[in-house]
Amino acid sequence: MAVESLAGNVSETPATGQTVTLEVFRYRPEEETEPVYQAYEVPVHKDWVVLDALNHIKDHLDGTLSYRWSCRMGVCGSCGMMVNGDARLTCATFVESLLPGPIRVEPLENFPVVRDLVIEMTDFMEKLESVKPWIIRDEEKPLEDGEYLQTPAQLADFEQFSMCINCLLCYAACPVYGLEPGFTGPAVIALAQRYNLDSRDQGAGERNAVLDTDEGIWQCTLVGECSEVCPKDVDPAAAIQRYKVSSTLQWYRNLLMPWSSK
Amino acid sequence: MMKRTIEPFWWSLFGAGGTLAALFIPITLFINGLAIPLGWLAAPDYENVLQMARHPLARTYLFLLISLSFYHWAHRFRFTLYDGLQLKHLNLLIAVICYGGATVGTVAAAYTLINL
Numbered sequence: 363m364a365v366e367s368l369a370g371n372v373s374e375t376p377a378t379g380q381t382v383t384l385e386v387f388r389y390r391p392e393e394e395t396e397p398v399y400q401a402y403e404v405p406v407h408k409d410w411v412v413l414d415a416l417n418h419i420k421d422h423l424d425g426t427l428s429y430r431w432s433c434r435m436g437v438c439g440s441c442g443m444m445v446n447g448d449a450r451l452t453c454a455t456f457v458e459s460l461l462p463g464p465i466r467v468e469p470l471e472n473f474p475v476v477r478d479l480v481i482e483m484t485d486f487m488e489k490l491e492s493v494k495p496w497i498i499r500d501e502e503k504p505l506e507d508g509e510y511l512q513t514p515a516q517l518a519d520f521e522q523f524s525m526c527i528n529c530l531l532c533y534a535a536c537p538v539y540g541l542e543p544g545f546t547g548p549a550v551i552a553l554a555q556r557y558n559l560d561s562r563d564q565g566a567g568e569r570n571a572v573l574d575t576d577e578g579i580w581q582c583t584l585v586g587e588c589s590e591v592c593p594k595d596v597d598p599a600a601a602i603q604r605y606k607v608s609s610t611l612q613w614y615r616n617l618l619m620p621w622s623s624k
Numbered sequence: 625m626m627k628r629t630i631e632p633f634w635w636s637l638f639g640a641g642g643t644l645a646a647l648f649i650p651i652t653l654f655i656n657g658l659a660i661p662l663g664w665l666a667a668p669d670y671e672n673v674l675q676m677a678r679h680p681l682a683r684t685y686l687f688l689l690i691s692l693s694f695y696h697w698a699h700r701f702r703f704t705l706y707d708g709l710q711l712k713h714l715n716l717l718i719a720v721i722c723y724g725g726a727t728v729g730t731v732a733a734a735y736t737l738i739n740l
Contacts, residue, residue, distance in 0.1 A: 580631035583703045613632035
């Protein structure tokens with residue numbers, strides 16, 4: 363009953379007496395060549411989120427259902443799924459807001475499906491690594507010189523972009539990423555900006571080599587869905603627009619003063 | 625360092641055109657399309673308007689407004705065709721038609737304004 367204790371906590375919220383149907387995307391590659399939808403009738407409890415309903419299915423109705431989740435509080439970024447066609451964190455999407463249902467739950471759009479609601483995210487991980495999302499220094503100062511100090515204003519320059527939890531909702535919502543799998547994509551560009559705009563960082567040039575390109579920021583057409591679905595208000599669309607402005611200024615600077623370019 | 629892409633150039637024309645068009649086309653439309661026809665403003669006579677349009681500042685204003693609006697259209701229409709209609713295999717042709725069209729419009733505007 364170890365599993366039960368986890369679900370048990372959630373079940374303590376009172377049942378409302380209602381039920382709702384979850385239409386869940388199933389894909390078991392060893393059993394079927396095409397995905398199917400499976401309907402589950404789930405009791406509605408007060409304050410339940412879609413993830414609670416999925417956990418109810420897993421614990422009580424069908425233990426074969428696969429999906430990712432961890433923290434249940436919008437921090438870990440692992441429970442992103444399509445809920446009635448919208449990219450959502452299932453831990454932050456209330457069942458009561460979706461009644462009377464049915465509620466359709468599918469894996470995140472624009473990614474290959476490994477199994478059921480689990481997607482393959484290697485593409486994102488490789489792109490993230492390609493923009494070197496860490497502080498780059500031309501030369502590290504010696505330890506005895508102390509910390510790299512930063513004012514609150516300097517922190518504010520990048521803080522918003524550091525809130526990303528890599529949940530991939532923005533990739534699922536981005537129509538450009540859907541059409542152009544090579545596109546670096548919203549979260550990776552926002553995370554690159556998190557370091558580019560950090561006063562301690564000197565790596566913008568290295569990141570530009572990846573991002574100031576046709577497959578980087580210039581593939582974005584500012585649809586803006588990334589910022590609509592972002593559960594942490596990172597606003598990747600704004601990050602990309604700011605990147606376009608600074609790259610454009612740099613482009614004209616190189617054109618007008620070629621001797622000044624690196 | 626050589627830049628790998630010409631997109632910043634097209635994007636800057638797109639951005640400038642969008643900003644100018646959003647600010648000034650409503651004003652121009654309001655004056656010429658509503659205020660004068662509805663009699664809120666006295667209709668100036670043709671000679672006066674012509675004189676005003678010939679002023680170097682007016683010519684510059686009209687040229688920038690028309691030309692940059694064309695490039696704004698070109699950039700947006702290019703991506704509408706490219707992404708919206710998914711014609712990415714025609715990328716080069718689309719770019720030539722869109723930016724070429726805007727360039728033709730720009731030349732026509734310059735020609736008209738110079739000979740005003």
